[in-house]
Amino acid sequence: MGVGGHEPGVAGLTDVRRLAALAETGLGAAADPAMDQVAEQVRRLLRAPVALVSLVSADGQALPGLAGLGEPWASQRSTPPSHSFCRHVVIGARSLVVANARLDPRLEHSLAIPDLGVVAYAGVPLTDATGLVLGSLCAVDVEPRRWTEDELDLLAVLGQGCSARLQVLIAERDADRERVRTDAAGRSLSQAFERSQLLLAASQALARTNDVDEIRSVVTDLVSGDIAPAYVGLSLTQGGKRLVRVDDPDQSVGPEPVDAVTTLDAQLPTALAVRERALQVFRDEDELAAAFPEDIQRAYRAVGLRSLACAPLWGSEGVIGALMFGWAGGRDLDPIEQVVLTTLADYVAHAVERTRFLQRRITVAHQLQDAMLTDLPTVPGLRLAARYWPASDDDKVGGDWFDAIPLRGLRDPSATEGDALAVSVGDITGHDTHAAAVMGQVRSMARQATWERPDGPPSAIVTAVERACAAVGTGASGTLIHAHLRPLPTGGWAMRWTNTGHPPLIVARASGAVEVIGSRDLLFGYPEFRKAPLRDHHTELAPGDTLLLYTDGLVERRRLDIDDEIAIAARAVAAASKADLHTLLDNLHQHLVGDVRDDDVVLLIVHIDPRPPAT
Known part of the structure; x- marks a missing residue:
C-alpha cells in the first residue's frame, strides 16, 4: 500500500536469507553502469518516461539502475517505503501491473504518486538463483496507461536478464570466498539461465590470468555458443589519451583492420564505447555506415565483419578500455545477450586491473630485493x-x-x-x-x-x-x-x-x-x-x-x-x-x-x- 496498515506478507521484506542475498549483490544506492543500461532499455523499448531497477529492503528501496527519474531521487538513488510500489512485487512474489494508481485501493495513498509522479506502473520480480525476490524491474508512466501484452512480455524478458546479472554478481562474490560454493552456484544458475554459465566460466578463468595477453586469449576461447563472434578484440587505454589494441594472431579473423594504437577521439567502435561509457551495438552494415566514415566501413568489410558490439571496461577509476565482438553477418543482440556481453566486459576489466596490480607489485618487490x-x-x-x-x-x-x-x-x-x-x-x-x-x-x-x-x-x-x-x-x-x-x-x-x-x-x-x-x-x-x-x-x-x-x-x-x-x-x-x-x-x-x-x-x-x- 505504501502507507500505514497491515500488509499480508510484509514479513518477507525482513527474511534473513533474502537480505543476505541482497547484500551479496554488492549493489545499493549508487549507480551501476549495467543496471542503468537495463533501465534505459526498458524506458526506450516500452516508451515509458521512467524505468527503475529497484532492490527492496524493509527500510525502502535502492535504485542501482534508473532512467528518466527526476531530482532529488535520481541523485539519491533511493526512496523510503512510503514511495515504493516495488515493495509490493517483493511481498507478493509476483508481477504488479497498474493502469492508474490513483484508482487502486492498494496504492492510492502512496506518496510516490504526488512526489514521484507515478500513475501507471508495471513491475516484474528480480530473483536470486533460489527464487528469493530481491526487487523489481519496472516501467513507470506519469499518465494512466493500459500496458499491452507485448510490453509486459518484453518487460519479463528484460527482467530475466537483469535477474541473471544479479545472480552472477552473487555467484562472483561467493567465488572469492569459496570455490565449492561457486560450483554450486554455477549449477543452479545454469538451470535458471543458460548464458550465465558463460559468465561464471569467464569469472573463474579470468581470475587465474597473469597478463593481458592471457586475458585476451581466455575471452576468445570462452565466447562460444549462440553468441559466438568471429572476432574478439581487447583495447586498453594508455595515459588517458590513447587506446592500444591487444592482438591475438591465432584468431581466424583479424586483427582489427585499424591501427593498433589510436587516440580516444578516433572514429572507431572501441573509441566510441570508451567515450560514451556504454555498450555500442551496430547490427549490420547500414548501422556501421551511419556511424563511421567510409574508410572504416571498408576496412571492416575487408576482413569479413558486418556487425559489431563494443562494451566499455569499467575499472575502479573509470573506463580503462573496450571489449569488441565482431560477426561475419548481421547480428541483432537481444537485451539478455547485451547484459551477458556487458557483464563479461566487467570481468575482463577486473582481471586487467588485477594483473596490472600484480605486475606492479612484482616489479617493485623485485627492485626491493635487488636493492637489498x-x-x-x-x-x-x-x-x-x-x-x-x-x-x-x-x-x-x-x-x-x-x-x-x-x-x-x-x-x-x-x-x-x-x-x-x-x-x-x-x-x-x-x-x-x-x-x-x-x-x-x-x-x-x-x-x-x-x-x-x-x-x-x-x-x-x-x-x-x-x-x-x-x-x-x-x-x-x-x-x-x-x-x-x-x-x-x-x-x-x-x-x-x-x-x-x-x-x-x-x-x-x-x-x-x-x-x-x-x-x-x-x-x-x-x-x-x-x-x-x-x-x-x-x-x-x-x-x-x-x-x-x-x-x-x-x-x-x-x-x-x-x-x-x-x-x-x-x-x-x-x-x-x-x-x-x-x-x-x-x-x-x-x-x-x-x-x-x-x-x-x-x-x-x-x-x-x-x-x-x-x-
Whole structure:
C-alpha cells in the first residue's frame, strides 16, 4: 500500500536469507553502469518516461539502475517505503501491473504518486538463483496507461536478464570466498539461465590470468555458443589519451583492420564505447555506415565483419578500455545477450586491473630485493660469486640473503698486505615481502656491527645483531653464518666464523678432498634459550680451496634426507671446474633443485687464488 496498515506478507521484506542475498549483490544506492543500461532499455523499448531497477529492503528501496527519474531521487538513488510500489512485487512474489494508481485501493495513498509522479506502473520480480525476490524491474508512466501484452512480455524478458546479472554478481562474490560454493552456484544458475554459465566460466578463468595477453586469449576461447563472434578484440587505454589494441594472431579473423594504437577521439567502435561509457551495438552494415566514415566501413568489410558490439571496461577509476565482438553477418543482440556481453566486459576489466596490480607489485618487490642484495667486492687473492633464487613466483622476494664486506684492519700481525673480508649468508623465516623487509633490517644491522667490530670475533657481531633486533622489535628469526677471512703469508686465508642453526659450510680442497663442517649453535633470534654464548670456529683455506655457503633451500626437500643432499652438493662442488664460478652455482642449483622450488635459495662461493703469494 505504501502507507500505514497491515500488509499480508510484509514479513518477507525482513527474511534473513533474502537480505543476505541482497547484500551479496554488492549493489545499493549508487549507480551501476549495467543496471542503468537495463533501465534505459526498458524506458526506450516500452516508451515509458521512467524505468527503475529497484532492490527492496524493509527500510525502502535502492535504485542501482534508473532512467528518466527526476531530482532529488535520481541523485539519491533511493526512496523510503512510503514511495515504493516495488515493495509490493517483493511481498507478493509476483508481477504488479497498474493502469492508474490513483484508482487502486492498494496504492492510492502512496506518496510516490504526488512526489514521484507515478500513475501507471508495471513491475516484474528480480530473483536470486533460489527464487528469493530481491526487487523489481519496472516501467513507470506519469499518465494512466493500459500496458499491452507485448510490453509486459518484453518487460519479463528484460527482467530475466537483469535477474541473471544479479545472480552472477552473487555467484562472483561467493567465488572469492569459496570455490565449492561457486560450483554450486554455477549449477543452479545454469538451470535458471543458460548464458550465465558463460559468465561464471569467464569469472573463474579470468581470475587465474597473469597478463593481458592471457586475458585476451581466455575471452576468445570462452565466447562460444549462440553468441559466438568471429572476432574478439581487447583495447586498453594508455595515459588517458590513447587506446592500444591487444592482438591475438591465432584468431581466424583479424586483427582489427585499424591501427593498433589510436587516440580516444578516433572514429572507431572501441573509441566510441570508451567515450560514451556504454555498450555500442551496430547490427549490420547500414548501422556501421551511419556511424563511421567510409574508410572504416571498408576496412571492416575487408576482413569479413558486418556487425559489431563494443562494451566499455569499467575499472575502479573509470573506463580503462573496450571489449569488441565482431560477426561475419548481421547480428541483432537481444537485451539478455547485451547484459551477458556487458557483464563479461566487467570481468575482463577486473582481471586487467588485477594483473596490472600484480605486475606492479612484482616489479617493485623485485627492485626491493635487488636493492637489498650485495654487489660482490673485488678482493685480491679471492674470486667470489653469488646467486639468489626466490621461492615465490608472485613477489620474487624472500628472507634469504648474502653479504660480503671488505674490511681493513682485520688482519693478523703477520698477514700480507690486502683486504680482509667478512661474508654472511642468512635465512630469515618467510618467503614474502615481509620476510624481505625484515631481512633488510637484519642485514643492515649485521653490516653496522661488523664495521664497528672489524677485529671480531664473529660471535660477538651476531650477538650484537640479536640484541639490536630485540631492542627494535623486528621479530627476526632464522639461521645465519657470519665469517671473517684474513690473508696469510702462505697465500692462504684464515677463516673464523659462527653458525646459528645454519646448514654446514662446505670446503672443497685443492687436493680434491671435501669437508662438510657442521658445528653450529641454536637458531638466530633466540638468545634467551641458549645455555652458553655463541662459539667461534676456525679453519684455514689454502690456495686453490673453495668455500661454499648456502641456505637450506638448496638441500632440504620433502622425502629426501638432508644429509644425503648436502653430501651430493659437496661432491658436486669438489668435482666442478672453478674457472667460471657463476656457471658452477647455476649448475649446482639445477642439479639439486631444478625448476620446482619449495624455498628461497642463496649460494655464495669463495675461491682462493691458487697462485703462490708474491715474494
